[in-house]
Each structure stands twice: as C-alpha cells, then as structure tokens.
Amino acid sequence: MQSTDKKAVEMLKRGGLRPTRVRMSMLSAMLTADEPLSREQIARRMGESANKVTLYRTLHSLVETGLVHAALIRDRVQFYEPSHHCSEHLCHPHFVCTTCHKTICLTEVVPPTVVLPEGFRLERQQLQMEGLCSTCNTAEHETVSV
Amino acid sequence: MQSTDKKAVEMLKRGGLRPTRVRMSMLSAMLTADEPLSREQIARRMGESANKVTLYRTLHSLVETGLVHAALIRDRVQFYEPSHHCSEHLCHPHFVCTTCHKTICLTEVVPPTVVLPEGFRLERQQLQMEGLCSTCNTAEHETVSV
C-alpha cells in the first residue's frame, strides 16, 4: 500500500532511523496488521526475506525509538505493534481470548488511570485482559442452550 | 515459619493437591516473599533442593488450581506469586521500576474496572506499570538539584 509506505518513511524519519529495505517492510507489515505480531509473523508478512538476527535487531531499534511497542502478552515469544494507538503513558488495553487465543486491541477503550502511591512516576501503563471474546462467548451460549 | 506452613497446607488442601515436601517449601517460599519470584529465585529460597523439572511441573499445577498466578511482567523468565492478594477477576497491579528493576506489588491499589465491548466476558485482568519507584524518583531529583 502506498500510504502505508509513506507512513513508514515518516515514522522512521521521526525516529531518526534510515528508511532501509528491511525496516520499511517490517514497519509496513506491522502497520497493516490489526494485532501485535511476533518476529516470525512479521517475517511471513514481509514481501522480502531477511535474516532472523536482523529482524530482532531492527525490532530493538524500533522499540528504543518508541515507534513500536512490545505488547505485554503472556507467551514465550514477544509481540510487537506500532505505538500509534497509545498515548504517551497509557497504552491501549489488550484482550486475549482463552478459547480462540486471538489478541484483540481495544483501541476504542479509554485506558483507566490509577492513583499511585506517593513519589512514584508512571512512564508506561499496560492493561491486559483474558476471557472470552464476543465470538467465543456467544458460541458457548448457543451450545449450552441447545 | 509455623503459620506459613499452616497456610501452605491449607492452600494445597483447598486446591486438591497433596501436601508434599516440594510443594510445601515452594509455596512457603512464595508466601514469605513480597514480590513475584522466578523458578530460580524460588529454588534459592527453598530450604531443600529439588529438580528443575519438578519445580516447573509443580508451578504448573499450582497455577492450574488457581493457588498461584503467573505475574504478567516483561521478562524472559516467568514470575509467580500466590493469588491471595487478587480478587477473582481483578489481579493487583504491578509496578516495575525502570531504574532499579524491582517489581512492586500494589496490593493496596484498587484495580480499575473497564467497560468492555458488547459480548466480551472478562476472566482475569492484569495491570502493569513501568516508571520510577519512589526511591529512585527522589534519588534522581536530588542528583538534579545539586
């Protein structure tokens, strides 16, 4: 997508990173996804191939510059997403379905603010929820009612 | 501690698990800690030694029965804590200091409730915060002002 590429270039420039081949296609892959992606998922969505190590190193620099967040999800692998749906200190919540295992970005939900003990300074907050997504929840009800 | 052992026995009975040597000392180690512990930290705090695999398997059964929670913390290793400071659907928040890397259990903070989209059913919520703990925060101010 042309607009995605433009956005990727703009983001990389903002982060002070050269708009290289690998960075461009990695960012584009993440920008066109509606959920956080693992290193492997990103690789599969990229048009071209790149070395595993390069992918990890690129992810690190993207996270360092704040262009990308590592989502807080309980899994052995890390999942990454562009930070454009988060405010400075409050990230959008994630909902992980315990049945279909999909991760849903709750970008419409207003992240709650919490009163911290005296002296603490909040830099980033992440809220994670587990349960049944609407699809699996209604499916379960149907099964029960029949 | 005698009372800790009693509590461990009571918890294991409630979870339908035999009060074995390893389970007892693992649970006691976690009950006397004020923060989530990794498998290795638990092993070090146990009076006796136990095989790595046994520790992992025991952690799994403790989590399955709900006696113990795996804390949602961004690290390569998992951290575990007794679930007695959490309510059924809302876990107590964690604050991870970006300077001293300590994890602080905010058991006094009331976990916020969030309005989910239609049809979703929440089973567990975890809130994680990163920033400066009160110690590191005030230390930084002093450095700056001098």
Add this chain to the structure above:
DNA sequence: TAATATTATGCAACTCAGTTGCATTTGTTT
C-alpha cells in the same frame, strides 16, 4: 501388613526464542 495402583520426583536429552561476535554489504559524506 503386604501387594498394588497412583501420584510425585529425578535425570538426560531436547526444543526453540533470542543473543553474540565477526565478516560483508549498503548507504552517507566529503
């Protein structure tokens, strides 16, 4: 109590995400 079944623990070898060090390529600057 002895015999038997069930559950818990230990050991060795394995898997796999992520890392390190170094060589090579690509892009930038003068």
Add this chain to the structure above:
DNA sequence: AAACAAATGCAACTGAGTTGCATAATATTA
C-alpha cells in the same frame, strides 16, 4: 571515487522451559 558509518548476514551459542522415561513416595485394597 574514497573513506567512513551504519545495516545486514552467518554460524555458533545461551538459557528458559519441555519431553520421555525411570525411580521413589504415597495411597488404596486385599
């Protein structure tokens, strides 16, 4: 173009967590 810096690739490694199977401990029943 020459020279430098940054990005990418490759091979070998690290370390958390797992698997399969053997042994030990506990519970059950005769």
